Amino acid sequence: xxxxxxxxxxxxxxxxxxxxxxxxxxxxxxxxxxxxxxxxxxxxxxxxxxxxxxxxxxxxxxxxxxxxxxxxxxxxxxxxxxxxxxxxxxxxxxxxxxxxxxxxxxxxxxxxxxxxxxxxxxxxxxxxxxxxxxxxxxxxxxxxxxxxxxxxxxxxxxxxxxxxxxxxxxxxxxxxxxxxxxxxxxxxxxxxxxxxxxxxxxxxxxxxxxxxxxxxxxxxxxxxxxxxxxxxxxxxxxxxxxxx
Amino acid sequence: xxxxxxxxxxxxxxxxxxxxxxxxxxxxxxxxxxxxxxxxxxxxxxxxxxxxxxxxxxxxxxxxxxxxxxxxxxxxxxxxxxxxxxxxxxxxxxxxxxxxxxxxxxxxxxxxxxxxxxxxxxxxxxxxxxxxxxxxxxxxxxxxxxxxxxxxxxxxxxxxxxxxxxxxxxxxxxxxxxxxxxxxxxxxxxxxxxxxxxxxxxxxxxxxxxxxxxxxxxxxxxxxxxxxxxxxxxxxxxxxxxxxxxxxxxxxxxxxxxxxxxxxxxxxxxxxxxxxxxxxxxxxxxxxxxxx
Amino acid sequence: xxxxxxxxxxxxxxxxxxxxxxxxxxxxxxxxxxxxxxxxxxxxxxxxxxxxxxxxxxxxxxxxxxxxxxxxxxxxxxxxxxxxxxxxxxxxxxxxxxxxxxxxxxxxxxxxxxxxxxxxxxxxxxxxxxxxxxxxxxxxxxxxxxxxxxxxxxxxxxxxxxxxxxxxxxxxxxxxxxxxxxxxxxxxxxxxxxxxxxxxxxxxxxxxxxxxxxxxxxxxxxxxxxxxxxxxxxxxxxxxxxxxxxxxxxxxxxxxxxxxxxxxxxxxxxxxxxxxxxxxxxxxxxxxxxxxxxxxxxxxxxxxxxxxxxxxxxxxxxxxxxxxxxxxxxxxxxxxxxxx
Numbered sequence: 001x002x003x004x005x006x007x008x009x010x011x012x013x014x015x016x017x018x019x020x021x022x023x024x025x026x027x028x029x030x031x032x033x034x035x036x037x038x039x040x041x042x043x044x045x046x047x048x049x050x051x052x053x054x055x056x057x058x059x060x061x062x063x064x065x066x067x068x069x070x071x072x073x074x075x076x077x078x079x080x081x082x083x084x085x086x087x088x089x090x091x092x093x094x095x096x097x098x099x100x101x102x103x104x105x106x107x108x109x110x111x112x113x114x115x116x117x118x119x120x121x122x123x124x125x126x127x128x129x130x131x132x133x134x135x136x137x138x139x140x141x142x143x144x145x146x147x148x149x150x151x152x153x154x155x156x157x158x159x160x161x162x163x164x165x166x167x168x169x170x171x172x173x174x175x176x177x178x179x180x181x182x183x184x185x186x187x188x189x190x191x192x193x194x195x196x197x198x199x200x201x202x203x204x205x206x207x208x209x210x211x212x213x214x215x216x217x218x219x220x221x222x223x224x225x226x227x228x229x230x231x232x233x234x235x236x237x238x239x240x241x242x243x244x
Numbered sequence: 245x246x247x248x249x250x251x252x253x254x255x256x257x258x259x260x261x262x263x264x265x266x267x268x269x270x271x272x273x274x275x276x277x278x279x280x281x282x283x284x285x286x287x288x289x290x291x292x293x294x295x296x297x298x299x300x301x302x303x304x305x306x307x308x309x310x311x312x313x314x315x316x317x318x319x320x321x322x323x324x325x326x327x328x329x330x331x332x333x334x335x336x337x338x339x340x341x342x343x344x345x346x347x348x349x350x351x352x353x354x355x356x357x358x359x360x361x362x363x364x365x366x367x368x369x370x371x372x373x374x375x376x377x378x379x380x381x382x383x384x385x386x387x388x389x390x391x392x393x394x395x396x397x398x399x400x401x402x403x404x405x406x407x408x409x410x411x412x413x414x415x416x417x418x419x420x421x422x423x424x425x426x427x428x429x430x431x432x433x434x435x436x437x438x439x440x441x442x443x444x445x446x447x448x449x450x451x452x453x454x455x456x457x458x459x460x461x462x463x464x465x466x467x468x469x470x471x472x473x474x475x476x477x478x479x480x481x482x483x484x485x486x487x488x489x490x491x492x493x494x495x496x497x498x499x500x501x502x503x504x505x506x507x508x509x510x511x512x513x514x515x516x517x518x519x520x521x522x523x524x525x526x527x528x529x530x531x532x533x534x535x536x
Numbered sequence: 537x538x539x540x541x542x543x544x545x546x547x548x549x550x551x552x553x554x555x556x557x558x559x560x561x562x563x564x565x566x567x568x569x570x571x572x573x574x575x576x577x578x579x580x581x582x583x584x585x586x587x588x589x590x591x592x593x594x595x596x597x598x599x600x601x602x603x604x605x606x607x608x609x610x611x612x613x614x615x616x617x618x619x620x621x622x623x624x625x626x627x628x629x630x631x632x633x634x635x636x637x638x639x640x641x642x643x644x645x646x647x648x649x650x651x652x653x654x655x656x657x658x659x660x661x662x663x664x665x666x667x668x669x670x671x672x673x674x675x676x677x678x679x680x681x682x683x684x685x686x687x688x689x690x691x692x693x694x695x696x697x698x699x700x701x702x703x704x705x706x707x708x709x710x711x712x713x714x715x716x717x718x719x720x721x722x723x724x725x726x727x728x729x730x731x732x733x734x735x736x737x738x739x740x741x742x743x744x745x746x747x748x749x750x751x752x753x754x755x756x757x758x759x760x761x762x763x764x765x766x767x768x769x770x771x772x773x774x775x776x777x778x779x780x781x782x783x784x785x786x787x788x789x790x791x792x793x794x795x796x797x798x799x800x801x802x803x804x805x806x807x808x809x810x811x812x813x814x815x816x817x818x819x820x821x822x823x824x825x826x827x828x829x830x831x832x833x834x835x836x837x838x839x840x841x842x843x844x845x846x847x848x849x850x851x852x853x854x855x856x857x858x859x860x861x862x863x864x865x866x867x868x869x870x871x872x873x874x875x876x
Contacts, residue, residue: 053754079756091751093744095812099550104744108756113735117554121547130546156756281665332856341664342611346807347855349800354848360841465841473672473796480669512680518673525666526658534666 006031006160006191007052007083012061014047021047022058023215029160034182034192036206036223038199040236043212045195046088046164052193053085053162054078065160080108084158086149088165094138098129098148101137105155120155127151127181143174150181154190161185163194167201175201203227211235245506248384253502259391261498262398266453267471268478269405269490270446276485277418277442280330280344284352286472287359288447292318292454293463294359297368300458306374308393311455315448322447323440325351330443331436352468359465368463376459390460397456401449402491409487418442450475474501474514477521483534492532496520558735561814565727572720576713583833585712589784591825592719593777598805598817599726600773605803606812607739608766609746610660611668614675615774615802618648620682620794622775623782627694628687630705637706641779648775652767660763675799682790693789696782706783715784722780723818726773730814733769742766743812774802801828808854810861819862824850 007029014022022044029035037045051058054075062071070078084105093101099120106116106123124130127147132140140148146166153161163182167175179201186192196202203209203223211219211226213235219226226232271285282288295314296307303310333347370376378389409415417433418441461467478497482489497517504516525531572592576585597619605611625644629635635643659670683691701708708714733739741762744752749759782788801824809820828847835842858864 055750075753076756076758079754085754087751087754091748093747093751095747096740096743100740100743104740104752104757105755107737107740111737113737113740116737116740118547118551121550125544125547130550133550152751152755275665329852329856333859335859342807342811343855343859345611345668346804347852350848350851350853350855352848353844354852357841357844357846357848360844365841473676476669477673480666484665509684512684515677515680518677521673522658522670525662525670529662529666531666 004031005029006066007193008062008064009048009052010062010064012048012051012058012063014044014051014056015059020215022051025061025212025215025217027210027217027220029191029193030208031159031191032186032189033207034186034194034205036202036209037193037195037212038197038202038209038226039212039218042214044215045212047215048212049085049162049164049193049195053083079156079158082157082159083162084153084156084160085162086146086153086164086166088168090142090145090149092137092140092145092148092152094136096137097134098137098140099124099133101148102151102155105152109155109157116155123151123155126154126184128177143170143178146170146178147181150185154185158190160191160193163192163196165195165197167196167198170198179205252385253506254499255385255387256391257499257502258495259387259395259498260502261495262395263391263453263456263494264471264474264478264497265491265494266394266398266401266456267450268475268482268494269402269487270449270453271475272479272482272485272487272490273418273449274443274446275479276487278334278439279341280334281348281476281484282325282330282443282446283345283348283472284325284355285450285475286468286470287352287355288318288321288450288468289454289457289471289475290359290463290465290468291321291355292451293458293461293467294363294368295451296455296458297370297463300370300373307370307455307459308374311397311452314455315452318451318454319444319448321451323444325447326440326443331439356465356468363465365465369461370458370463373459388460390456393459394453394456397452398494401452402487405487414441418445474517477517479531480534481521481524481531483531486531486533489531489533561731565731569720569724573717576716582710582712585716587826587829589712589715589719590829591821592716592723593781593784594801594805594825595818595821596719596723596726597774597777597802598809598821599723599730600770600777601802602806602811602813602817603730603733603742603773604763604766604770606806606816607733607746608742608763610763610766611803612671612767612770613668613796613799613803614671614673615770616794616796616798617671617675617678618652618771618774619778619781619798619802620678620790621648621651622778623788623793624682624688624694624778625775626779627696627782627788631694631696636704637779637783638704641776644775644779645772648771649768652771653764656764656767660760660767672796672799675794676796679790679794679796682794689789691789693787693792694782696786698786706780707786715780718780722773722777727814727818729769729773734814738762738765746812804851808851808861810863813861813863816861816863823862 005028009025009027012022012025025048037049039045050056052063054073057071062069065081065083070081093104102120102123103116106119110116110119124133127150129144129147129151132144137148150166167178170178182192182205194202206223208221209223209226210217211232218235219229219232267289271282274280274282292314295317296310299305299310299313300307329347329351330344333344375389375393379386380389380392409419417438420433474497478493479490481497482493500516500520501513505513575588579585601612601615622644625647626637626640629640629643630637655674659667662670682688688694696707699705699707701711703714741752741757744755744757745759745762753759778793781793805820805824806817808824809818810816827850831843831846835846854862
């Protein structure tokens with residue numbers, strides 16, 4: 001795992017009217033790692049996530065991707081540079097089949113539809129969705145929809161994949177499959193940043209974790225370090241998902 | 245143009261605009277409630293006009309007194325239209341927007357055909373009503389009493405709507421269903437019942453407008469189309485789902501239309517309204533008061 | 537991802553199944569086109585041939601409308617504008633300047649495409665009903681302007697001078713068959729355009745924009761450009777059909793080419809047949825147009841309104857019973873997932 005920084009969030013501040021969702025947040029993502037973006041409800045994880053993804057701009061601060069300032073770039077342009085993302089509530093293209101969903105993303109890397117289709121078939125294999133290739137996306141089960149979200153984003157050939165709470169509501173066995181998928185994604189050379197609530201899944205999976213609370217960075221480090229950090233324990237005190 | 249003539253134009257435009265607002269608010273209400281645009285709205289207006297005409301013909305009772313009855317009849321028609329047609333349209337798995345456009349559009353054509361079958365395409369009018377042909381003269385300004393009546397009714401209705409929405413259980417149920425269709429079921433509000441009543445209310449409102457218009461407007465099977473486009477533009481201008489928006493937009497549309505007719509050939513009077521609509525939504529894509 | 541070098545057999549199987557499906561679509565299309573081409577020699581009745589011309593033309597226009605409305609999800613209810621621009625461009629160029637209608641046709645198409653781009657720029661920031669209503673008022677404005685513009689004949693319209701029968705000027709006094717073939721040709725062109733686009737970047741991007749613009753953007757789709765491309769292509773072909781219509785009827789005025797009912801007639805076949813599908817508009821047109829024409833001739837002449845009743849009831853029935861369109865009768869019904 002190389003140590004260079006693929007993405008930097010520099011002094012990100014984001015206000016929504018009177019509410020400060022992110023305050024002077026600094027995060028560095030190392031190439032090839034799986035980074036967890038954690039924190040209790042209202043910590044500002046989703047806001048930061050969306051700023052990195054290009055859904056809306058920060059009020060202050062910059063996002064640097066591979067040395068390039070992308071703060072003002074639109075989501076499609078970020079995608080073409082190599083940032084892919086999933087949505088917390090899967091936004092599948094319901095009138096299209098599973099494979100067609102994936103092909104949409106493929107045009108970032110392939111000029112023609114047949115090349116995109118071939119790549120999509122491979123991606124579906126990778127995400128264990130081959131059997132559902134011709135199913136309309138609206139008919140998938142929730143865990144399948146999650147995998148489709150990931151497969152679709154992967155089709156764009158990202159260097160950095162942003163996962164938005166992909167583990168929420170999964171059964172333990174589904175979560176294990178999901179975990180395995182994330183690891184295989186990283187093994188392909190893709191850096192992963194995941195926003196997550198489900199501690200039991202995330203802690204064994206990530207290489208490092210950034211914990212946010214009330215819009216600020218609370219703690220950064222390996223899972224073991226973060227779990228032992230008294231600030232983190234205090235932030236989660238009273239929450240059901242106690243860092244164990 | 246003299247100041248008097250200008251005031252005349254503005255007053256006429258204002259009164260007509262209030263009627264446009266009345267026509268539009270039913271449409272806006274239905275949309276705000278359930279995201280459905282009723283493409284048969286103009287035909288509801290036409291039915292109300294014919295109903296008023298037919299009842300007047302049969303009973304010789306003045307249209308003003310017939311208005312409550314026509315309104316009630318239209319309420320029933322609206323509720324039936326929901327139960328019979330729209331409820332099924334909303335079962336579509338995809339393209340719901342388009343299904344309801346074309347389902348209600350088919351209904352519109354059907355109603356037109358029925359009207360033509362029953363009444364022939366001939367133009368009808370109500371002659372000999374109390375207000376018909378009477379004008380109020382203030383200085384050099386002549387305001388036709390039917391239009392004044394229409395404006396007053398419209399203002400009264402909007403006042404009543406405000407009270408209905410904010411003070412009654414039904415109004416609150418309407419508002420709640422607008423906010424979150426799924427959640428209301430959890431608190432025991434029957435969604436279908438609210439929708440049917442909503443459609444009834446929407447139809448009743450445009451029905452009242454029809455009862456008003458019948459006094460001074462020619463009645464024929466295509467009259468709905470004339471007002472329908474103005475109604476849609478008014479609703480969109482004010483913002484779909486906004487009752488207040490329908491009122492404001494209606495008045496603006498009436499004024500713009502009247503003023504355009506002065507500076508441009510009368511045949512082009514609608515172009516001013518269209519240009520206004522495009523200008524507004526260019527800056528505010530959901531109309532003046534709509535939520536996106 | 538794995539390289540192209542070694543693909544699992546399931547992937548290869550998926551590829552070849554798809555190629556076969558595409559090829560069979562072409563074969564079916566060829567068979568249908570051939571069948572239609574033979575029809576005029578079997579059906580000699582001039583009235584029915586007239587209906588054929590109109591059916592083919594509306595099928596072609598609806599197919600074009602489908603590109604913007606069915607695939608890209610932008611419901612235009614003002615396509616009569618482009619139809620009229622095509623009709624008027626050709627007519628004015630031919631009647632006033634003697635320019636050949638085929639050239640006029642292309643000119644009308646290009647003009648409409650440019651118009652669509654110009655209008656798209658402000659309009660595509662609008663969503664849903666706001667967009668549809670904008671298209672209606674723009675078309676109505678066009679209609680009113682045509683009424684009041686003497687250069688294009690105002691309310692009187694434009695009459696094509698009587699010329700001897702010729703493909704060069706696209707005029708045939710009594711023979712309908714050449715028009716049938718032109719209509720068929722136009723439909724084939726629009727069908728092929730849809731067929732090619734379906735399996736192209738635009739085809740996928742448009743459907744993504746229709747289903748979920750936000751997700752589309754996260755996958756690299758430039759939403760605005762996609763809508764513009766769809767609008768331009770759709771307007772181009774619609775205008776060509778309008779030019780054809782002008783040659784066919786030899787006389788146009790604002791009401792006969794730009795009225796709102798045309799905008800609806802362009803959209804209805806696609807909606808009823810199956811929006812966003814390859815054959816939906818054709819199937820819809822094949823049912824709707826003959827029904828419209830025949831009910832109007834037999835039931836509507838007296839102003840009884842029966843034609844409207846039948847027409848309206850038909851639209852309602854199809855919209856309610858088969859909201860996905862008639863073609864969905866031939867597709868497998870979705871399985872019910874226990875998880876949902």
